[in-house]
Amino acid sequence: MEKLLQHHQSLKITHFLPELTALISSHRELLSHPKGNVLKYTMALQDLPVISHDSSRSYHNIDTKRVGKGTGYEISDSTKEKIRTSLMRLAPWRKGPFEMFGIEIDSEWQSWMKWNRFIDKIAPLQNRRILDIGSSNGYYMFRMAAHNPVMILGLEPQYAFYFQYLALQRYLNIENVFCLPVTFDELPVMSRYFDTVFCMGVLYHRKSPIDMLKKINDLMRPGGELILENLIIESDEHICLFPEERYAKMRNVFFIPSLNVLKSWLKRTGFGNIKCLDICRTEPEEQRKTPWIQTESLTDFLDPEDPSKTIEGYPSPVRAILSAKSFC
Template sequence: MEHFLENYGHLGWGKWYDALEKLVKNKRAFLDSAGGNFEKFKGVVDDLPKICPRTVDISSDLSAKAISIGQPDQVSPDDKERLYNGLANLSPWRKGPFNFFGVHVDSEWQSWMKWERLAPYLPNLKNKKILDIGSSNGYYMFKMAEQEPMFALGLEPQSAFYYQYCAAQKYLNLKNVFCLQATYKDLPAMNRFFDLVLCMGILYHRKSPVEMLRQIHDSLAPGGQVVVENLVIRGENNSCLFPFDRYAKMRNVFFIPDLSAMEAWLFRAGFSHIRCVDITDTTLEEQRKTPWIQTESLEDFLDPHDPSKTVEGYPAPVRAVFMATA
């Protein structure tokens, strides 16, 4: 992440540059001395075999599903086993799939399906400044990197996902993709800076979704765009579901809006040209348990007798993608 500041410190950072530099240094110091899972996962990435891939495929083409790194004949049997074990020790792999020198990481989410729904609506990314909030292992940033943005900056606080990103970057070595082990709240207010902000699968975890959308709005350059992918309930009654306790076994789910409420949130946050570009039921094809996660998945979150409902009796997950302009 220090390279991000070195490479782009000449930009019009404004008075918050010092705060960002301090955040980066603090996070670096934390990662260098952290124990627990951070120390464990850092060791896993450090121990992955050092191989220079002959080829990489981060194609944004809709026919390319996996982030593909190297060829199987580049690794010895011993290194392949070491690679497999290391990647497995970084589980759970939520986003993907990835292919590391013939080791196929079959992630819980088939993220190419969401990319397929989103990609046709993205603006031209060349030389753009992109922020991905809750970037996980970087799957979507890697997909966007092929279109030559100035940079894609991800924020990912969780240890396993951050080090999955580090594992992929160890081999991809993409010069315009970065990730900071931080939350969006940690980031200083970088007003009128980004050209595109992705906020996917995040907003329903926030107690104040409009406040977050307003902060995103203010971080965008005039004419910049936001992508919000969020749980929704079908209908246009300007209403929200607010679970009593859990939704699909998740504790930290607060407001799930219908389509009109989602549009109203974006409008109240200052956005214009608001449009819903996709509404899709989450299916067992897109989200399912694989050997690369050790937790429950969608099938366990639905009523076994009525899959149109969650185990709590709420409507089953539906996700919508909204685009809007600052």
């Protein structure tokens, strides 16, 4: 968090500094006097062994499926075991995979599959200021960093995932990647600051997707690009599913639009040049249970008799990726 403030001049965010400082101060208190899960994650982070630059001569691997650093040969077996144990204490690892000094973190999601669906279809990330809303443990931010942007700011309010990001950064140490443990609503309106915004897997969790898209547009420079990934309902009609209670066992799912509705939301919030880059059904090859998560996964959320339906009887998850330009 502090790193963002320290780099305010080079990042040209001085104009937003008072609001960012206030935001960070409000979270600093919880992090400096941790309790409950935050205490548990803080201790796991503290127990990660320090690996000096001398013993780790390797570069990080961020332009690859399995993001990470080093090999198992450059550290002792006991150090390796300490790293594995501390990383395991930060589970569930949803996004990934990663490989740190030969330790493979086999995450629930094969996140490279989503990455491969859009990376060749969006504006180059070089020299851009990027916002990643709902950045989780930073898997996509690290992949973006390989494309030499000016900076990447992630927002991740769930402490489990924020601490995973801190653990990974402990070893990757990528200078121009930043993350704040805050919601998108808390972020000050950094008007016209970002060139590219990623909003993937977040909009269906919002009670007012329109307000979110409007605010995203306000943060973007005119001509900047939004990459939006969301659950959709497969239909040519202008319809939207609003689950009665849960969708695929999730309580916090609100609006699942058809592609036409999603495009209308974008148009009516000031976006243009809207393109659908990909549509695909989520399959167990991409989201599955591994030793790095303790919870259920996709197959537990689907009807065992008919996997084209969720356990509640709704159409099973299909996701679309769209790009759009900010016109305002």
